[in-house]
Amino acid sequence: MHPRTLAALVVVTAAITPASLPLRAQGSAAYAVAAAEAAANSVEVLRDDPTFAPYFATPELAKKLRQAHAKLALAKDALVNLRSPHAESEAYEHAVAAEAAFRDIEKELRWRHAQQLRRAAGTGAEDERAARQRLLAEIATLAAAGRETLARPASSWPSELTARAQLGRALQAVAGVNDSMPSAQLQRLRDELASAQLAARYAYRTWPSLAAPFPPPQWVEPPPRPAPPQRLRRAVELFLSGDYRGAVQWLSECTMPEVQATALAHLIRSAAGYYLFVESGERDQQLLAQARADAQACRTSGAGVAPVRDAFSPRFEAFFREP
Known part of the structure; x- marks a missing residue:
């Protein structure tokens, strides 16, 4: 040999x-990269939200973002020349790692924002009732925009499907909000809805960077060899x-x-x-x-x-x- x-x-x-x-990985490299791109979009669109933008200036978060984008770049690099199932597997593994990294960054951003809200509540920065009324008004505006976004025709690209599903879940979560709910809970729901709405808008206006998904290849068992x-x-x-x-x-x-x-x-x-x-x-x-x-x-x-x-x-x- x-x-x-x-x-x-x-x-x-x-x-x-x-x-x-897993068997599902055999034809899912393109979908895995698309999911990683959707996760990256969910993080990047938070820059458009003034309540999250300041957190992106921290060196620690900037380093995590560079590493996550590096994983995504490696996945796309492996996906460029798919000449065998092995290259597809490499792309799949890099994409899964990239998606997990971006999801962790998004969770950290929301945790930091929640910490800031708790500190503001402790100093009495805003009256609780006034805060609830403000958040309810913002949620109503975002929900109307979200329903309009979901009413648009959509393609079958994974990035669009993922963003639409996330927006649908966020709209369901705010369906029963009222002024008896704590402002911290309303703030969390408002932030999730804003992020989902921005991600959906971004997915609609971004041309997918991947080719159409391909059918799973036929795997051939290699001959026995020394371990x-x-x-x-x-x-x-x-x-x-x-x-x-x-x-x-x-x-x-x-x-x-x-x-x-x-x-x-x-x-x-x-x-x-x-x-x-x-x-x-x-x-x-x-x-x-x-x-x-x-x-x-x-x-x-x-x-x-x-x-x-x-x-x-x-x-x-x-x-x-x-x-």
């Missing part, structure tokens, strides 16, 4: 098994699940019983370190230096192991070839 083919098989089939990859070392296998599983830091930790020592396994360990650690460098906003030069050293160790090992398009992103392929 050609060394490049062996490397791809070890990397990909270590994680693509019925136990580790890689357990430490390398675990690192590969973490790498393909998007846990690049975990993969690096499992490969703190890359020496394996076989030359090809050692070279592949350097390759995986180089790729994981490079993706961590990208997630850092391309600022952590120590990660970049280690990734470059591992790439050189893999190239000079004599094992003939190199990244292939089926298992690694084009950006990392270009990085690996750098002298």
